Amino acid sequence: MYIYDEYDHTILKQRVAQFRDQTRRYLEGSLSEQKFLPLRLQNGLYVQRLAPMLRINVPYGMLNTTQLRRLARITRDYDKGYCHVSTRQNIQFNWPALERVPDILQELSEVEMHGTQSSGNCVRNITSDQFAGVAPDEIIDPRPYCEIIRQWASFHPEFAFLPRKFKIAISGSVSDRAAIAIHDIGLQLVKNEAGEIGFKVMVGGGLGRTPVIASVIREFLPEAHILTYIESIIRVYNLHGRRDNKFKARIKILVRAMTPEAFAEAVEQDWAHIKDSPSTLRPEDITRAKAFFTEPAYETIDDAAAQTQLDTLRADNIAFGKWLTRNVRAHRVPGYASVTLSLKPTGIAPGDITDTQLETIAELADEYCFSEVRTTHEQNIVLADVKKSDLFSVWQAAKKAGFATPNIGTLTDIICCPGGDFCSLANAKSIPIAEAIQRQFSDLDYVYDLGDLDVNISGCMNACGHHHVGHIGVLGVDKKGEEWYQVMLGGNSGNSASLAKVLGPAFSAEQMPSVVQNVVDTYLEHRNEEELFIDTYNRIGLTPFKERVYAKAS
């Protein structure tokens, strides 16, 4: 994990001091509401429906246990004893008092955390694969590159007032778990025929009102040039992106208006001027970044023996077996596995976590996982490096703490934005819909048999719940002041990213559980053996679902 040095600490201290002074001037009345707005946003502070919301960056999802404990303390001392894991791997506090935010940021800075650029029209937190460094299908560990780009983007003087927000995601493995195709810049680490490392560069993906899958503008960019190339992309966007209409201001609109080819050409032209400037990475710069992400002290383990032992336990304990199947995945090091702790038990807002739960996770990570955890964009928490021989103990501890619901990747592992309960932009509530769906599908065995099924819920078109890329997507809409829900099917966020298609007219909140049930029933009727929902959908299309859902509804 990256460790701050004097430089990082100095910069972050200066940031906290800067924001403390800005907050003071605002409270005193010498800084207007209007001008304070972008300044507080760039420190993560929103003013929400009920109270401010403070978003804290978790760079590419990595947290150590010191940080977890500090977050726990902050939720206790400054908030209501819980926080929220967002769909961009960040942590959100829902009830901090504005005048205390500088103190919160100070507390965070002591553990190398902050809210810098977690909101506002700037380059946001860089996101990545929660299984970076441990996934068996990894080509190159993306984290050193994430860190290099994170530092470059932090406090970037030229790009703090972009037309709109700007999100970058990096994937380093064969299967894309970072949803890079729906980001403003999506970077896929690749090796060329000569074995050199580089990036496939995509731009202009995004959800929101106009969902778009990103276009590839360069098949292979050598790693040395990543910073200058990104600089050129963002400069073209900063100078030419639309500023007259908030809804047309994202880079995807510019790329589409110019065409991806013309956009790429503009980037190349700018880049020609800075290509070999000092921001070009030397091999030693990459080596230095990689040195922060070396392997933890793995033991040499006889994998076959560990597996046999696990299989015996599994045979004796069905519940443990189900948890192994859903919540545990393969690790590239023999004898190890990665565990996902589910933050989606029924009845709790997806991604919410209390102070004591944070501390429990810290204890688990200290004991079983080299004192590190990761947040996921599916709003769960991962223990990436657990010995197979410890899995049973981890399961028991997780079960006791309420994190062992064996639902990872299933219908009840719902991705859900804060929605109308918290968010001032919402058209409709989202959390109660997630809960109603979870209750409808309370039979764990049934859910388990359905297999992978992503349900994504957003409370408005801003699509924080990524509804366009859910196998089943739900969007809150406002119809004459009432909350309605549009259902869409067939989205996918991985390698074969696709956007969901709208099923038909919207439903009321009460109808939603039975609508989802009808969708699932249609799937089961047409399913071939173990076929996954998305495959069945792709085979049979929207019509059978539509017929069933609306036949019943009318």
Next chain:
Amino acid sequence: MPKLVKDGVIVDDQWQVLPKPEADESLNVPAGQFIVPLSVWLAQQDKLQARDDIGVWLDADEAAEQIGAKANTLPVIAVNFPTFMDGRAFSTARLLRERFGFTGELRAIGDFMRDQLCYLSRCGVNAFQFADAELDLTEEVKSLNDFTEYYQACVNQPIPLFRRRNP
């Protein structure tokens, strides 16, 4: 005389900024030190380029390239903020310095705010003409040094931190 923050100190502003002329009005630039709109400068290049007391200002939608290689014939170039949320001037300023090698006074005008001074100066802006004459510039100028260390290369520090850390 109106005041200006230049190179970190408060000085008298010797220049006057001329607003853009109405649609088909042709502007007559009187004698004296004037910063004229780009359109005026382009239309009257022959006349104005002979003078050494003429600067040019770029609006947010006007590009550094439109001055381009002629930048260094000008004593001052200004970049305008129609609103403080419009960040194009940051790129324009940087391009004037880095791409066109402009060494004269680079001034921010319009609706920028003090909390942007540090980043603007990193992008090469060395003079700040605040729109609000009532402001206490001794207060405003404090934000110029919000940061003293930086990660990335920019006009005021062309070597990125990763190279300075690992020379």
